[in-house]
Amino acid sequence: MNQEAVKDLLYKMADDQLILGHRNSEWTGMGPLLEEDIAFSSMAQDKVGHAQQFYNILHTMGEQDPDTVAFMRNANQFHNCQLVELPNGEYDFSLIRHFLFDHAEYIRFTALANCPIKDIANLSKKLKSEVKYHVMHADTWIKQLGTSTEEAKARMQASLNEALPYALGIFEPSKHEQQLIADGIYPGEAALQAEWQAVVEKVIAKTELTLPAWDSLEPVYGGRYGTHTEHLQPLVEEMSEVFRLDPTAEW
Numbered sequence: 566m567n568q569e570a571v572k573d574l575l576y577k578m579a580d581d582q583l584i585l586g587h588r589n590s591e592w593t594g595m596g597p598l599l600e601e602d603i604a605f606s607s608m609a610q611d612k613v614g615h616a617q618q619f620y621n622i623l624h625t626m627g628e629q630d631p632d633t634v635a636f637m638r639n640a641n642q643f644h645n646c647q648l649v650e651l652p653n654g655e656y657d658f659s660l661i662r663h664f665l666f667d668h669a670e671y672i673r674f675t676a677l678a679n680c681p682i683k684d685i686a687n688l689s690k691k692l693k694s695e696v697k698y699h700v701m702h703a704d705t706w707i708k709q710l711g712t713s714t715e716e717a718k719a720r721m722q723a724s725l726n727e728a729l730p731y732a733l734g735i736f737e738p739s740k741h742e743q744q745l746i747a748d749g750i751y752p753g754e755a756a757l758q759a760e761w762q763a764v765v766e767k768v769i770a771k772t773e774l775t776l777p778a779w780d781s782l783e784p785v786y787g788g789r790y791g792t793h794t795e796h797l798q799p800l801v802e803e804m805s806e807v808f809r810l811d812p813t814a815e816w
Contacts, residue, residue: 566681566682566748567741567744567745567748568626569741570739570741570744570745570748570750571626571682571685571745571750572623572626572628573644573739573740573741574739574741574745574750574751575619575622575623575626575685576623576644577644577645577646577739577789578619578673579615579616579619579620579623579634580616580643580644580645581645581646581649581666581670581735582612582613582615582616582619583612583613583616583635583645583804584643584645584649584650584797584800585612585645585649585662585666586608586609586610586611586612586613586615586616587609587613587800587804588609588649588650588651588652588653588659588800589605589606589608589609589612589659589663590605590606590609590610590613591653601656604702605659605663608663608699608702611695611696611699615692615695616635617631617635618688618692619688620634620635622684622685622688625684635804635805636804636805637805638801639798639801640791640793640797640798640801641791641792641793642791643788643791643793643797643801644788644789644790644791645788645793645797646731646734646735646737646788646789647731647734647785647787647788647793647794648662648665648666648728648731648732648734648735648785648788649662649666650788650793650794650796650797650800651731651794651796652796654724655720655724657710657717657720657721657723657724658724658727658728660703660706660707660710660721660724661707661721661724661725661727661728662728662732663699663702663703664703664704664706664707664765664768665728665729665732665735665765666732666735667696667699667700667703668700668703668761668764668765668768669732669735669736669757669761670692670696670699671693671696671697671699671700672757672760672761672764673689673751673757674689674690674692674693674696675689675693676689676751676752676756676757677689677750677751678690678693680749680750680751681748681749681750682750685750704768707721707768707769707772707774708768708771708772711769711771711772711773711774712771712772712773718772718773718774721772721774722774722775725769725774725776726777729776729777729782730782730783730784730785731785733758733782733784733785734784734785734786734787734788734789735758735761736754736755736757736758736761736784737754737784737786737787737788737789737790738753738754738755739754739789742754762779
C-alpha cells in the first residue's frame with residue numbers, strides 16, 4: 566500500500582470538510598430562516614468533526630496531531646478544492662454549493678466504505694450515514710426553490726452556473742490516482758465524477774433549472790496542489806487565530 570497516496574487522499578477530504586465547515590458556520594445567526602440558521606450550523610459542526618476524524622487517521626500514519634495540522638498551515642499547504650473556500654455570498658450560492666458538494670461526498674464515502682484500509686472504510690460508512698441527511702436537506706431546497714418564483718429560479722440558476730466549474734474541481738485527479746485505483750482504495754475521481762453528474766442531473770430534472778453541457782465547462786483545478794483563491798488565506802487566519810496565540814495551551 567502506497568502510504569503517500571493514501572495520505573494525499575485523506576488530506577484532501579479532511580481539508581474540504583474543515584474549510585466548508587468553517588464557511589457553513591458563518592451562517593450562524595445569519596440564516597434566512599431560523600430553521601436554516603440551525604441547519605447550516607449543525608452541518609458545519611458535522612463537517613469539522615469529519616475533518617478531525619480524518620486528521621486522526623493521518624496522525625496514526627505519522628502526520629502531526631489534528632490541531633497542528635488544521636491550524637498551523639498556510640493556505641498553499643491546504644489540499645481542499647477551491648469550491649469550499651469561496652465566500653458564502655447569498656443563501657442561493659451557499660445552498661447550491663451545499664447540494665453539489667454533499668452529493669459528491671456521499672458518493673465518495675459510499676465508494677470508500679469498501680476500502681481495504683479498515684480505519685478509512687469504517688469511518689466512511691459512518692460519515693455516509695450522516696451526510697445522507699445533508700443531501701436530503703439540500704435536495705429538498707433545490708426542488709422547492711427551483712420550482713418557485715421567477716426571482717428564486719433566476720438566482721438559483723445563476724448560482725448553479727457559477728458553482729459548477731468549481732464543483733468539477735472536487736474531482737481533480739491526484740498524482741497518485743492510478744496507484745490508488747490499483748490498490749483498490751477507491752475507483753478513482755473520474756468514476757466518482759460520472760456517478761455524481763448522473764445524480765445532479767436527476768435532481769435538477771425535477772426543477773425548472775437547467776444544466777449546461779458538461780463538456781462545455783472548464784473545471785477549476787489547482788486546489789488539490791495548493792493553488793487557491795485569494796479568499797483562503799484570510800479564512801485560515803481567522804480560523805486559526807485563537808490556536809496560534811498559544812499552540813501549547815490546553816483548553
